[in-house]
Amino acid sequence: MNEPTDEELIALFRKEESRHYAFNLLVRKHQQRLYGFVRRMVTDPDETKDVLQNVFLKAWTGLDKFREDAQLYSWLYRIAHNESISHLKRMRRGIFTSEATVTDRLTSSMGSGEHFTGDEIQRKLQRAVMTLPPKQRAVFTMKYFDELKYEEMSRVTGTSVGALKSSYHIAVKKIEAELTQGLSRPDQTNPVQERQSNR
Amino acid sequence: MTMKDHNEENEVRKDAPMLFGIPKQDPFAVEEGFFERFPHQVQALASQRSRTPRLIWMKRAALALPALALVIFAVHSLRAPNDPDVAAFTPDEALQYATSEQFDTQTIMADATEAEWPVFDSVTVQLTPNEALAYVDQHDIDLTDYLHQQ
Incomplete structure (x- = not known):
C-alpha cells in the first residue's frame, strides 16, 4: 500500500471517525526526520522524546486550523523548531543553571555507545554545535545537517533570508574554531586529514 | 541553486575546511523499537x-x-465611600462652584435632605439650622452686618 500524501492525511484527520488513524499515520510518516532535528538540538535522547511528544501534541490540537497552502512538513518543522528552543530556554530558567551546565547535562549521553555511535570527530562536532546559542544552533542544524533551503528556513523560523545567511556563516566560523582548537600544537593532528590520509 | 547562492556556499566552505571535510552521518543511536512505540504513545496522550x-x-x-x-x-x-462626583471636587472647587452665578444655594439646600449634604474634607462639624442658630446665640455673634449685606 502506498504511503498517503499529506493532503490525504489532513482530509482523514478532519473526519471524526478516521481522526486517530490519520494522526497515527502522520506521526509515523514524519517522526524520524523531526526526531533527527530535535536530537541535534538537544542531544539527550530522553529530552528529545519529551520535545517530540510536545511537537505532535501541538500538531494534534492545531491540525484543524492548519492552512493547506503551507506544507505540512514545514509546519511540523516549525513546531519542532519552536518547541526545541522553548525547551532549551526552560532548562536554563533556574537561577544557578548556566548554559555550560545545561550543555554538560545534555551531552552527557554522548559518552555511552548506547546513545552515540559516531567517532571522535563526530563527537567533537556535536559538542561544538551545542556551544551555539539555541537559535543559531537551529539555523546551523537546518542548513548543514538537514540541507534546507534558506527560503524554507525563513518560513520555519520567521526570520529573513539575509539574517539566516549571516547567522549560518557566523555559526560555521564558530564551529570551525571549536573544531580546530588545540590543533595548532605540533603534537595534535587533524582527525579529518588523518582519516583522509588513511584511505 | 543560483550562481549567487553557489558563490555564497563556496565562501562559507572556504572559511571552514575542517567542518566541511567531516562526512555527514547520523551518529545518534535510537533505542530499538522506538519509532514503533512512539506513535502509540503520542496517540494515547492525544486521546x-x-x-x-x-x-x-x-x-x-x-x-x-x-x-x-x-x-x-x-x-x-x-x-471612596462618598459619592464619586462629590469626592472628585476639592473644597476650593466646591466653594468656587457655590459662589458662581448659576448656583442657587437656597434652592438646593431647601431641596436637599440632610443626608444629601456634601461632606468636605475641611469641614469637620455639620450643623442643622436650629443648631446653627443656637451656636450664634450662644456665642453672641452679631449678624447685623451680614443681614445688611444680604
Missing part, C-alpha cells in the same frame, strides 16, 4: 488530552473564581 478539556476548564474556573472574588472585594474596599 487523553481530547477527553479532558472540560475538566481542565472546570479546574481553571475553580481556581479563577475565588481570585476574581478577591479582586472585586479589594477594588470595592479601596473605592
Whole structure:
C-alpha cells in the first residue's frame, strides 16, 4: 500500500471517525526526520522524546486550523523548531543553571555507545554545535545537517533570508574554531586529514 | 541553486575546511523499537488530552473564581465611600462652584435632605439650622452686618 500524501492525511484527520488513524499515520510518516532535528538540538535522547511528544501534541490540537497552502512538513518543522528552543530556554530558567551546565547535562549521553555511535570527530562536532546559542544552533542544524533551503528556513523560523545567511556563516566560523582548537600544537593532528590520509 | 547562492556556499566552505571535510552521518543511536512505540504513545496522550478539556476548564474556573472574588472585594474596599462626583471636587472647587452665578444655594439646600449634604474634607462639624442658630446665640455673634449685606 502506498504511503498517503499529506493532503490525504489532513482530509482523514478532519473526519471524526478516521481522526486517530490519520494522526497515527502522520506521526509515523514524519517522526524520524523531526526526531533527527530535535536530537541535534538537544542531544539527550530522553529530552528529545519529551520535545517530540510536545511537537505532535501541538500538531494534534492545531491540525484543524492548519492552512493547506503551507506544507505540512514545514509546519511540523516549525513546531519542532519552536518547541526545541522553548525547551532549551526552560532548562536554563533556574537561577544557578548556566548554559555550560545545561550543555554538560545534555551531552552527557554522548559518552555511552548506547546513545552515540559516531567517532571522535563526530563527537567533537556535536559538542561544538551545542556551544551555539539555541537559535543559531537551529539555523546551523537546518542548513548543514538537514540541507534546507534558506527560503524554507525563513518560513520555519520567521526570520529573513539575509539574517539566516549571516547567522549560518557566523555559526560555521564558530564551529570551525571549536573544531580546530588545540590543533595548532605540533603534537595534535587533524582527525579529518588523518582519516583522509588513511584511505 | 543560483550562481549567487553557489558563490555564497563556496565562501562559507572556504572559511571552514575542517567542518566541511567531516562526512555527514547520523551518529545518534535510537533505542530499538522506538519509532514503533512512539506513535502509540503520542496517540494515547492525544486521546487523553481530547477527553479532558472540560475538566481542565472546570479546574481553571475553580481556581479563577475565588481570585476574581478577591479582586472585586479589594477594588470595592479601596473605592471612596462618598459619592464619586462629590469626592472628585476639592473644597476650593466646591466653594468656587457655590459662589458662581448659576448656583442657587437656597434652592438646593431647601431641596436637599440632610443626608444629601456634601461632606468636605475641611469641614469637620455639620450643623442643622436650629443648631446653627443656637451656636450664634450662644456665642453672641452679631449678624447685623451680614443681614445688611444680604
